[in-house]
Amino acid sequence: MSAQQQPRSGAAIRLAFLDFYTARGHRLLPSASLVPEDPTVLLTIAGMLPFKPVFLGQKQRPAHRATSAQKCIRTNDIENVGRTARHHTFFEMLGNFSFGDYFKEQAICWAWELSTEVFGLDPQRLVASVFREDEEATAIWTGTVGLDSQRVVPMGEADNFWSAGPTGPCGPCSELYYDLQPEKGDETINLEDDQRFIEFYNLVFMESNRDADGVLTPLANKNIDTGMGLERMARILQGKPNNYETDLIYPLMAAVAQRSPVENYFAASPAQQTSLKIIADHSRAVTHLIADGVTSSNLGRGYVLRRLIRRAVRHGHLIGLREPFLKPLVDVVIQLMGSAYPRLRQREHVIKRELEQEELRFLDTLERGEKRLGEILTMRPAQISGSQAFELYDTHGFPLELTVEVAQEHGLAVDQEGFGAAMEAQRQQARAAAVNVDLTRGGVAESLAAKLGATPFTGHQQLNDESQVVAIVVNGAAAQRAHTGDVVQVGLSRTCFYGESGGQVGDRGLLLSAATTGQPMKMIVEDVQKVEGFVLHKGRLESGVLTVGDLVAARVDRSCRRRAQAHHTATHLLHEALKRVVDPNISQAGSLVDFHRLRFDFNCSRSVTAGEMEQMESLINGWILDAQSLEVSQMPMAEAKARGAAAMFGEKYGDVVRVVNVPGVSMELCGGTHVSNTAEIALVRLVAESGVASGIRRIEAVAGPAVLSYIKPRDQACRQLGERFKAQPTEIVARVETLQAELKQTSKALAASREALALAKALAMVPQAQSNGAFQLLVQRLDGVEPAPLQTACQALVDQLGAGAAVVLAGESSPGKVSLVAGFGPQVVARGLKAGALIGALAR
Structure with a gap:
């Protein structure tokens, strides 16, 4: 390729890379989102991340060969951004990938061809690093490619061996560097000298699998994962001293x-x-x-x-x-x-x-934060203390990382341990202020969970079950027996009661003695909590004695369960409606599903409009009327993700997950209880929308039987208003607006009358003014007058008494509410006196 044809601009470099590999049988794939599908990963940090499930054997390969330009975000080196020539938070990674197709020799040869022939890099300025034990890669670089052996540098495992984790696919890698100072010669090559060398292309050869003992075995299908930094290649081709001065930035x-x-x-x-x-x-x-x-x-x-x-x-x-x-x-x-x-x-x-x-x-x-931080810095401290950093954070909203950054600019450190201690002290104070004591969060419940393991849940299939008592907690301590009147927590060998999790509250119901002989036992279950998978049924023993080892009959309250199911499925429908009506990128930030309502928190930078609320409500109720049967199934996590099931970031999922699918509407990973058909929900009413934190909105709603409970008192209030105003329900708003307008007019007329009355009373006081040469002084009490009319009256008296007037009025407009006003004529003001200063002094 001639020098005139060689790409130089960032856009041309991106296109040339992708064209090079598509011409060699690679499928061009679009960039994946910066929000990865994998709920365990925060952001897309590498070009290979979207293909990680393929490399790990969890997902089918999209093609034998692929190429992409992937947008990436990394913040682990954020303190170096802008201060070095190459560090960024956002960057583009150009990559070519082989999924069990070509391998080491082809990848190296194509990388060399692309770098020297397409991008026109001088072969004498290129250096390759290899893993010190990878003799095959070394032979390809020196033999097939013909690179001088002095320019093939062996490196250790820390630099040139890639792995997905402690176990799994791994392999050596080889990196291409560009020499910015070739005049120094080949004898002094040090690839850690980033003033001389810039690494621009990394080739990873995934050829082994590492087991738990660290033993490497060859992979049946060997893969290639490469990455070329677009910003770095632009810097090289455009001859810039850093990535920032390229046409990309x-x-x-x-x-x-x-x-x-x-x-x-x-x-x-x-x-x-x-x-x-x-x-x-x-x-x-x-x-x-x-x-x-x-x-x-x-x-x-x-x-x-x-x-x-x-x-x-x-x-x-x-x-x-x-x-x-x-x-x-x-x-x-x-x-x-x-x-x-x-x-x-x-x-x-x-x-x-x-x-x-x-x-x-x-x-x-x-x-505000910079002002306070400036005050601290002027004191020339040895370091910024933890308490000072916490004050900036807690009182002024100044983030810790900004405090650290500013301190570094002034050559100071921040006591981050002290900051953490201050933060923890505040948390402890908040905990101490709590009034509820939850025994399931104590050591006893956790010990039982560790000893007995997770409680099998049968409540998806049935609401009645028989089970054996395996643990009893009375007054926060493990016990062998509980008696009538005791407040207890009971662990069972299995349970049909749903334990609070995933935002859904625990079931309500009864535990009864299963034996037909002896005194009958009855326990009212008021709450069900889950600690590390172990379920504790909380309530009061109404009658009888309960002993570890007893067989009990568990009875879930069907009415409460039905209400919770309706609200939980309605939550899934609401989530989907938000995506379709407001923003397809909305994601769940929290939820509450109980017997009386649902609450759904989500990421959104603006409020949801009334029109959007109405549109979503219609959409949800339309899905309910469609009478869709839900499909609930267990499947491997990889399969669920491949089918498009939504997962909530931060939630922990096992290898096998439960998928709740409303066909054609919504598919989510969920362990909660749901209706079997959307028609069982009957109706959903969205009742409120609000902001709960910066960037977090909340919608509250009612579903199923709870809608009737919500509507009844409002319907009754509407009827009473209609009777009082003698208006139909649809006419009440207009009637209230008319009354408001009439009240406003009446209030204005009343205010005008009061002002006129105050003025008349004030003018009647003119004869009581005392003369002192050219000056007229009047100090009087005028009760029953609001502050504004009192001020008007004072000004009228000044106008009446002339240029030398000095008037002070005081009055009690209502019991305990005193007003003071003063007014001076021009001659008094000319003497340097100010009415406002006088009133201020009198008020003190």
Whole structure:
């Protein structure tokens, strides 16, 4: 390829890589979301992550060969972003993958061909690293490719051996480096010298499986996983001193500089350039995160987003930006990356709205926090104490990581252990203030769980069962026997009672003696809790004696169970309705399912409109009327994910999971209880929508029999209002609006009358004014007058008495409520006297 044809721009490099491998039989796959399918992983941190289930044998391969440009986010080296030439939070990884097809020799030869012939890199400036025990890769580089042996550098396991974890697929890797200073020669090659060498292409050869003993055995199907950093290749081909000055990122720095007092990146100081780099990097990251459905919060990936936004805002503050600036940068990001990632344009409005809200929210916090931190720094402390850092966090909302960053800029450390201790002390105070004591959280329940293991649950199939008592807890201590009147917790060998978990409350019901002889035992089950899988039935022993080893009959309250089932299935329908009506990227942030209502928390940066609430309610009730039968099945986790079942981030799932499917509507991993057909729900009513935290909204609803309980008192109130106003229910609102308008007019007329009365009373006081030369002094009490009319009366007296008037009025408008007003004429004011100062002194 001629020099004129060789790609130089970031977009051309991306396209050339993908074209090279698609021409060699690779299937072109789109970038996966930054929010990975795997609920155990926070963000997509590598190009191979979407294919990890394939490499682990959990999912079928999408093709024999594949290639992609994958967007990635890493924050483990965030302190280096903008300070080194190559560190980023957001980056693009170009990759080619083989799933049991070609292997080491083909991967190396294609990497060399792409680097030297397509990208035109000088072979004399390329160096390859290999795993020290990988003689095959060394032979390919020196023999097949023809690379000088001095430029093939053996490395240890820490640098050149990849594994998915302690066990599983693994193998050596080989990396290509570009020599920025070839004049130093081949005798002094040190690949850890990042001033001279830049690693740009990593080839992983997955050829072995490591067992629990560390033994490696060859894989039947050997795989290739590669990654080329787009930003690094752009730096090399464009001849830039760092990744930031390439055409992939520099336009963002230029846009920020132009909006700030800095104006020109190249004329900026080193510190200002660092801030510009951080803002440019973080603006790419946050734009893509929001496009993929992440909203700001204090948890998980929402916290990553919030942290990046706040770091960008702070560095904007450092270069003199006092007004919001992130929203306009979205246009630049879309201009640079919109063609490669169309979702950016599709979500432009959402991205801008989220950034605008979060930036405005933080600006006030930043101002207050920086002011207090500045006060601390002026004291020249040896370090910022844990209590000071906690004060900044707790009182001023200043994040710990920003305190650490500012402290480092001033050569100081932060006592993070002390901060953690202060945080824990606050938590302990909150716990001490709690009034409820939950015995299941004590050591006894945990000990029983460790000893007896998880309780088998039969409640999906039946609501009545017989079981043996395996544990009794009375007054927080394990016991062999409980008597009438005792408040107890009972463990059974198996149970049909659902233990509180997944947001669903525990069942209610009875435990009865199964034996037909002896005194009958009856225990009312008021709550059911689960501790590490062990189920404890909590309640009061109404009669009889209960002993460990007894056989009991368990009876779940069918009415309560039906209500909980209706609310739980309704929660799944609500989740899907939110995705379809409000935002397809909405995800669950918490829930409560009980007998009387449901509550669903979700990630969303804005409130749900009344129109959207109505639309969702109609959609949900339409699904209910469709009378869809639910499909509940057990399957391997990998199969459930492959079918598209939704999992909640942060939840722990086993290898085999329970999938609840409402055909054509919703499919979720869920261990809760559900109706067998949507028609059993009967009706859903969405009753409230509110914000519970930054970026977290909440919808409350009622379903099934609970709808009637919700409607009854409201219907009764509506009837009473109709009778009182002599209006039909549909006319009540209009009738109230009319009464409000009439009341407003009456209130205005009454206020005018009071003001006129006060004025008349005040003018009657004119003769009581005392003369002193050119001045007229009047001090009087005027009760029963509100502050505003009293002020009007005072001004009328000043006007009546002339330029030398000094008037002070006091009065009690209502019992215990005293008002003071004063007014001075021009001649009095000319003497330097102020009415406001006088009233202030009198009030004190």
